[in-house]
Amino acid sequence: MKRMLKLFGVSAMCMALLLSLVACGEAPQEKKAEEPAKTEEATAPAAEEAKTLKAGFVYVSPIGDAGYSYSHDLGRQTVDGLDWATTSFVESVPEGADSERVIRNMARKGFDIIFATSFGYMDPIMKVAKEFPNVKFMHCSGFKKAENVTNYFGRVYQARYLTGMVAGAMSKTNKLGYVGAFPIPEVIRGINAFTLGAREMNPDVEVRVVWTKTWYDPALEKDAAKSLLDAGCDVIAQHQDSPAPQEAAEEAGVYSVGYNSDMSSFAPKAHLTSAIWNWGPVYTKTMEQVRDGSWKGNESLWWSMHEGVVDIAPMGPMVPEDVKSTVMAKRAELIEGNDICFVGPIKDQSGALKVAEGEKLTDAQLHDMMWFVEGVVGTIK
Structure with a gap:
């Protein structure tokens, strides 16, 4: 009997030890089960920050x-x-x-x-x-x-003003051609700035406008440029999306002014400069x-230009150094924040005074501009 009790006691001790070992084996499993939850909590903010x-x-x-x-x-x-x-x-x-x-x-x-x-x-x-x-x-x-x-x-009219200065200085016939898309304030404002810049360098110059009523139609743009060339224009500018007017100028042996990007590669012998965007x-x-x-x-x-959103492309080798220097000096003023493009006196197409000497058009007036400055030949319709 004592022997049986002794054996029972040993068995009980072995069972306790076995249970203890099993319990020790389960503990790491429970810990591993918790780790994914902790990992998710730690990475949640990073996932939020990485949202695209x-x-x-x-x-x-x-x-x-x-x-x-x-x-x-x-x-x-x-x-x-x-x-x-x-x-x-x-x-x-x-x-x-x-x-x-x-x-x-x-x-x-x-x-x-x-x-x-x-x-x-x-x-x-x-x-x-x-x-x-x-x-x-x-x-x-x-x-x-x-x-x-x-x-x-962007105030691309600032770049237009500078390109107009170049065009006015380079014209021999005193006739500049401008292929325009639509007669809306954005385009009219650019034509006016171009004309004011051109007449700063050459008071006798005029800007002839032809409308295409489209933003992008290379064939129509080129035909419009040719009509301006037939009218005696020796510099072709544009508010159009393709380089077709540049190509027409190159083929005719005259100069051109591009828009949106540096278009010199399309008309290397004609391209004076471009009004460009940096979006x-x-x-x-x-x-x-x-x-x-x-x-x-x-x-x-x-x-x-002060924020670097608009600018002009490098001027071509045909532009004299004195013209380049004058244009770059005006560019420096614009970059400094001195917007001198629409400061009076400014007359309209009929010769009537629109902006008195020393006065400056407001942004609201520029946004709503539906009139041509003196020197523009064409109608708004």
Whole structure:
């Protein structure tokens, strides 16, 4: 009996020891089960910080136009290079119903912000913005706005003024040709600035305007340039998206002034300079504001040479050094923030005084400009 009790006691001790070992084996398993939860808590903020912002861009012409849409797409590529942003674009979107459809599709796909880059996208943007109040919209060159819509542009008229100085100095016939897209304030403002700059260098010069009523139609743009060449113009400027007017000038053996990007490669013997865009800083800053929550709707933003958004391309070798020096001195003033382009006295096309000596047109007056300055030959219609 004592022997049995002794054996029972030993068995009990062995059982206790076995249970103890099993318990020790389970403890690490329980700890491992907790680790994933701790890992998720630690990485959640990082995942939030790494959230990718989606930006959509809508272009009125192909990005291969070497002009307006091309310059905007260079800015988009800057955004696409950000670690925390991704972009998408649709090119050659006509203004009107097609643009409304494209913009709405982007909003439905969850884009955080949509950049509509043509004037004629204004009403479609306003309509879609009402349907998607949580999406942010940026409209280029327009004037309408809302709580989730801001319009933006650059003071490209400053660059136009400088290119006009070059053109005026280089003309021998005192006739400059200007191929214009549409008779809207944006284009008229540029023509006027170009003319004022040209007449600063050559008071006898005139600027002849031909409208194409399109933003991008290379064949039509080239024909318009040829009509100006037939009228005796020896410098061709443009507010168009393709380099076709540059090519027409090169073929005719006269000079040209490009727009949107440096178009010298298309007309190396003709190209004097170009009024150019640099949209990268605008789009990067806007995306940063969306990211940190400081973006605001209901604003009108207008960047200048001071911010580096507009400028001129390098002047060609045919431009004399004294002309280059004069133009660059004026450029330096603009970069410093001294906007001297629309300071009176300024007369209109009929010779009537529009801006008194020493006075300066306000931004509101520039935005609404629907009159030509003295020296422009053409009508607004």
